[in-house]
Amino acid sequence: MFHPFKIESYLTEHEHNVSHNYSESGVHPLELGEFCNLAGIDINDLLTTKLDYPNVRGNVSLREKIALLYPGSGVSNILITIGASEANYLVSKTMLSPGDEVVTLQPAYLQLPGNAINNGIKIKTVELVEEKNWALDLEQLKKAVNAKTKIISVINPNNPTGHILDETEMQAIIDSASAVGAWIVADEVYAGTERGDRQVTPSFWGKYDRVIAINSMSKAYGMPGLRIGWVVAPEEIQPELQLRHEYTTISATMLGNILTNTALDPSVRPKLTARARKLINFGFDTLMDILSEHKDTYSVVPPEASAMCIVRFDLPVSSLDFVDRLVQEKSTLVVPGNCFGLDHHFRCSSALPEAYLREGISKINDLVSEIKA
Ligand SMILES: Cc1ncc(COP(=O)(O)O)c(C=O)c1O
Known part of the structure; x- marks a missing residue:
């Protein structure tokens, strides 16, 4: 039976x-337009872009920029x-065969x-523990990894908790993988969203020879x-990924290649990073301020990174019922915790303009007041 992507299915239903x-x-x-201003480019320069297929592997100049990272x-x-x-998708299709396990x-x-799972692969989970500020359970990690483990799948910084693996946790993952020759597949889409003055989260790339970032x-x-x-x-994996990419999408878009090439230019990228940090820091503080109206109901482990956080709520209602009511009665959407196996929690984004944040989050507070009454 097909295993749906719970979170995305829920969002598809409601987000618009x-x-x-x-x-x-x-x-x-x-x-x-905002991007063109920030990058210092004239939008008219884009008008001569041929809306052709780009290089199937991605334009060379773009890949050169990414390689620098x-x-x-x-x-x-x-x-x-x-x-x-x-x-x-490609990594899962390429790297996994019947009998393999993913941790x-x-x-x-x-x-x-x-x-x-949709390829019939067995999954083993290792917990990030909320009571320990979402730290990785190293004992569980040791127990989960065995000779069948083909991939240890890591999201760092983590979605939804915002936890950044510390050096000990990273090393434990590398040690576990290398002990059995497993691959570490590190989804690092939240690198660069660190809160406060934390350093950018280091990539797993370069720390072990079987890493896919x-x-x-x-x-x-x-x-x-x-x-x-x-x-x-690693170079030997790329042709295998490419074969599958040629079936699924052939290539990304030309405009996407070109705009990304500009965005990742060393003269532009720091401006995007600075924008992100500002939105993240201010947005999280604003969110905490609004949620403080129900201090006794909400609790949050402050995320080390990411543009969102996981909010635990102490109410006699399930996370799905809570968010369904929020959608229906307040026209406001957050992600129900059950999409992550966390009842009595919701995930809430906060790196947003202040007015928008204040308007909508106060509607969450209103629902909480109604449930309490
Ligand atoms: C950890 C993680 N990986 C991948 C994705 C998908 O991102 P993209 O928009 O780049 O396809 C998301 C989106 O929420 C994500 O949170």
């Missing part, structure tokens, strides 16, 4: 039918995909594991509509 949507996980998307990599290590979504951290955005323009860069992602993998 509410007045306030806090289900997104990236920073507030840029408008095209992954020391030791080159153009031949990189494949441009339709978002991290296609990247996760995944939980809670997580289960894109690669979900694809694996995935990233995209969707989260830290605020450009999900470009639908551009990439896979960084």
